[in-house]
Structures are given as structure tokens and as C-alpha cells.
Amino acid sequence: MKKVDVVLGLQWGDEGKGKVVDVLTPSYEAVARFQGGPNAGHTLEFNGEKYVLRSIPSGIFQGGKINIIGNGVVLDPILFREEAEALAKSGHDLTQRLYISKKAHLIMPTHRILDAAYEAAKGSSKIGTTGKGIGPTYTDKVSRNGVRVGDIFLDFKSIYDAAKARHEAILRSLGYAYDIAELERKWFEGIEYMKRFRIIDSEQTVNDMICADKHILAEGAQGTLLDVDFGSYPFVTSSNTVCAGVCTGLGIAPNRIGEVYGIFKAYCTRVGSGPFPTELFDETGKRLRDLGHEYGAVTGRERRCGWLDMVALKYAIMVDGVTGLIMMKSDVMNDFDTVKVAVAYETAEGRTTVFPYNIESDVKPVYREFRGWKCDLRKIRRYEDFPQEFKEYVEFIESETGVPVKIISVGPDRDETIMR
Numbered sequence: 001m002k003k004v005d006v007v008l009g010l011q012w013g014d015e016g017k018g019k020v021v022d023v024l025t026p027s028y029e030a031v032a033r034f035q036g037g038p039n040a041g042h043t044l045e046f047n048g049e050k051y052v053l054r055s056i057p058s059g060i061f062q063g064g065k066i067n068i069i070g071n072g073v074v075l076d077p078i079l080f081r082e083e084a085e086a087l088a089k090s091g092h093d094l095t096q097r098l099y100i101s102k103k104a105h106l107i108m109p110t111h112r113i114l115d116a117a118y119e120a121a122k123g124s125s126k127i128g129t130t131g132k133g134i135g136p137t138y139t140d141k142v143s144r145n146g147v148r149v150g151d152i153f154l155d156f157k158s159i160y161d162a163a164k165a166r167h168e169a170i171l172r173s174l175g176y177a178y179d180i181a182e183l184e185r186k187w188f189e190g191i192e193y194m195k196r197f198r199i200i201d202s203e204q205t206v207n208d209m210i211c212a213d214k215h216i217l218a219e220g221a222q223g224t225l226l227d228v229d230f231g232s233y234p235f236v237t238s239s240n241t242v243c244a245g246v247c248t249g250l251g252i253a254p255n256r257i258g259e260v261y262g263i264f265k266a267y268c269t270r271v272g273s274g275p276f277p278t279e280l281f282d283e284t285g286k287r288l289r290d291l292g293h294e295y296g297a298v299t300g301r302e303r304r305c306g307w308l309d310m311v312a313l314k315y316a317i318m319v320d321g322v323t324g325l326i327m328m329k330s331d332v333m334n335d336f337d338t339v340k341v342a343v344a345y346e347t348a349e350g351r352t353t354v355f356p357y358n359i360e361s362d363v364k365p366v367y368r369e370f371r372g373w374k375c376d377l378r379k380i381r382r383y384e385d386f387p388q389e390f391k392e393y394v395e396f397i398e399s400e401t402g403v404p405v406k407i408i409s410v411g412p413d414r415d416e417t418i419m420r
């Protein structure tokens with residue numbers, strides 16, 4: 001029986017999960033998303049083409065593989081249709097190999113409006129959400145008011161209308177003006193469009209595949225520091241992005257989990273509000289943003305940039321049970337004279353290497369400085385050929401975390417990947 005391997009982000013998202021999942025897919029029979037929704041933007045590049053995926057798993061470009069949208073995902077029929085139609089136009093027809101869980105929850109037009117209304121009500125303490133209705137949809141799921149994909153085969157209109165009426169009452173109480181007529185029209189068209197895909201009991205399919213010795217890769221969205229339980233709450237998303245989310249988001253038991261690949265950038269980024277201890281507000285931060293093209297894959301928002309944070313990384317590795325690390329975007333720092341890593345925090349209670357409950361209060365990183373590698377890593381394809389300074393950086397991370405760095409990415413393209 002093959003276990004389910006996992007790829008997930010260890011920072012605040014945008015680590016490069018899309019690229020890595022695409023690279024790893026040839027070794028698997030299926031790729032499954034287990035949480036999140038169109039708040040994700042997963043970028044893949046190959047043969048000079050660039051694709052950004054939001055709800056559809058990143059395994060779709062490696063021919064013949066099954067791709068599953070699991071029960072833990074929240075799906076917007078409008079955005080799903082746009083994404084699937086764009087892929088079909090570029091020659092990737094998914095109707096036979098994309099499966100959607102009946103238990104995935106639907107993002108309604110009023111969920112999007114509620115997301116905007118709640119953000120507006122928070123004023124300066126807003127979360128800086130992606131505005132895709134993620135929080136309100138998961139809220140309805142947990143409060144047992146949600147609308148699920150499988151409902152489209154039931155008395156759907158009345159289920160939809162009841163949920164919409166609840167949302168409208170909230171919006172009225174907030175005094176929030178909106179017009180959803182056009183959105184609603186597109187939404188119902190999206191629902192009809194979805195019916196051409198295989199809408200299934202995905203937990204059954206996934207477990208049948210496991211029993212049939214088929215190898216499945218679970219693809220995370222967002223990152224561990226955005227997890228609703230373990231992230232920098234309340235500046236988080238509304239799902240469990242950690243490894244445990246694979247079990248609830250796909251319906252598989254913990255003892256079915258195999259390798260857990262944790263992805264991180266060689267530095268750190270964050271988009272939206274919330275604490276970020278190693279954030280750089282100076283020229284170096286700007287350089288990271290420019291050289292790393294650190295702008296949101298979907299929203300185009302500027303990503304905040306800073307040094308790698310070992311305290312946060314070790315915390316993420318712990319809660320995820322990471323067995324292999326994947327380091328991305330080291331090439332962005334090719335020209336840096338020195339590179340820093342936070343190895344501890346200075347807090348009011350003294351120095352700590354444990355990720356504190358409240359990282360919003362005065363947390364000052366303690367840095368260790370490394371010599372820059374001053375070399376174009378993008379041209380290198382074998383670990384042996386990396387400069388000594390870069391190997392020192394990689395081996396420091398391995399010795400600090402006790403986890404091997406198994407893959408190093410040195411550029412956005414599929415080919416710019418070194419396996420160890």
C-alpha cells in the first residue's frame with residue numbers, strides 16, 4: 001500500500017508549491033488539493049509558458065494524471081469555470097481527469113460580499129484577505145450552514161436561497177451596500193458548467209486508490225504560518241494548512257501519510273497584514289521584492305520581504321512533521337554580499353528560539369550572517385557544482401532543523417530544479 005505524500009508551504013504562502021508539485025507529479029498517479037480555495041495562486045513555468053492555478057491542482061500539466069479537488073477545499077464556480085476554460089483553450093482538457101468532491105463547500109456571491117464587508121468593518125485592523133470569500137465560506141461550513149457541491153443534485157435552489165437570505169440579513173445589519181445580480185447569473189452558469197466534471201465521493205476514491213497501490217500527492221495551499229490554529233492568528237486564512245489538514249481535507253487516516261515535503265523560500269515573504277519579525281523595510285527588502293518578482297500571482301499585491309526566519313521555520317517543521325525540505329528561489333540572492341538568517345528572537349522575557357504565542361509584540365530577530373555566494377545559481381544543475389558559500393547556507397539549515405534539503409530550486413522553470 002502506497003502512502004500519501006504531501007507538499008506544503010512552511011512560511012506565509014507563495015513558497016513555490018505549484019512549481020514543485022508539477023515537478024514531482026510524474027512519480028504519482030494523482031494530485032489532490034486538500035484545503036483552501038481560489039485565495040491560492042500557484043505558478044508553473046515550462047516550455048516558455050506560464051500558468052497560474054487557483055483551485056485546480058498543479059498536477060494537470062503532466063499528462064494522464066488524475067487531479068482531485070478534495071472535501072476540504074472551498075470552490076467558487078465562477079472562478080473555477082474561468083480557470084478550467086482558460087486551460088481548455090490552451091489545450092488542456094480536464095473533464096476526464098479532474099474529480100471534485102461532493103463535500104467541498106461552495107463559495108457563494110454573498111460570501112465574497114461578506115468578506116469585503118467584514119474587512120471594511122475591521123478598518124485599520126483588517127486582515128488583508130484575498131477578497132475571495134474564503135473566511136465566510138469556512139465559517140458557514142463550521143456553523144453548519146454551508147452549501148456543498150453535492151447539493152447541486154438536490155433541491156439546490158432552496159438550499160442556495162436559504163443561505164443567501166442568512167447572508168443578506170448580516171449584510172443589512174452591517175449597512176453594507178452591494179449588487180450581486182451579475183455575479184449571481186455567472187455563478188449559476190458556473191454551477192451548470194461544473195456538472196461536466198466527475199463529482200464524486202472523493203474520500204472513497206482516494207482510499208480505493210491507496211488500497212490499489214496508487215501513489216497520491218497532496219498539494220497544500222497557503223502556508224503553515226497562515227494556518228487557522230498555528231499561524232499568526234488572527235492574521236491567517238480560515239483552513240488548516242498544516243499536514244493534519246490532509247487527513248480531514250481528503251478523508252484519509254494519519255497512518256496513511258508518507259513523506260511530508262516542506263517548502264520554503266531561501267528568504268521570507270508575506271502578503272496582507274500581520275506580524276513578520278524578519279521583515280526588511282530598507283533597500284535589501286526592496287531588492288528581494290524586485291529580484292524575486294514578489295508580487296501576488298493573482299492579486300498583484302506587493303509582497304513584504306525579509307530574511308529567512310529559522311525560529312518560524314523550525315516551528316513549522318515541527319507541527320507538520322516534515323521529512324524533507326525543499327528550498328526555493330535561492331537564485332534571487334545571487335548578487336548579495338551577505339545573507340542573514342534569524343536564529344533566535346529577543347523578547348521582553350529574554351532570548352528565545354521557540355516561536356512565541358504573540359509575535360506581534362516586540363520581537364527582535366537575532367541574526368547570523370553568511371557570506372553571499374556571488375554566483376549565478378540558475379545555471380547549475382548538480383549539487384556538487386554549487387559554490388562552497390551556498391553549500392554552507394544549505395548545510396546550516398539542515399543542521400539547525402535536522403531535516404535534509406532534498407530539492408533546491410534555482411529558477412521558476414520546471415528544469416531549474418536540483419534533486420539530491
Ligand code: GDP
Nearest residue numbers: 014015016017018041042043329409410411412
Ligand atoms: P505558490 O503559491 O507556493 O505556488 O507560489 P507562487 O506561484 O505564488 O509564487 C512563487 C513565485 O516564484 C512564482 O512566480 C514562481 O514562478 C517563482 N519561482 C518558483 N521557484 C522559483 C525559483 O527557484 N527561483 C525564482 N527566481 N523564482 C521561482
Ligand code: IMO
Nearest residue numbers: 013014039040041128129130221222237271272
Ligand atoms: P498560496 O497558495 C499568500 C493570505 C492573505 C491574507 C490571509 C487571509 O498561493 O500560497 P484569505 O483570503 O485566505 O482569507 O486571506 O492569507 N493568503 C495568502 N498569502 N499565498 C496564498 O496562497 C494565500 N492565501 C491567502 O493575503 O493575509
Ligand code: MG
Nearest residue numbers: 014041042297
Ligand atoms: Mg501563491
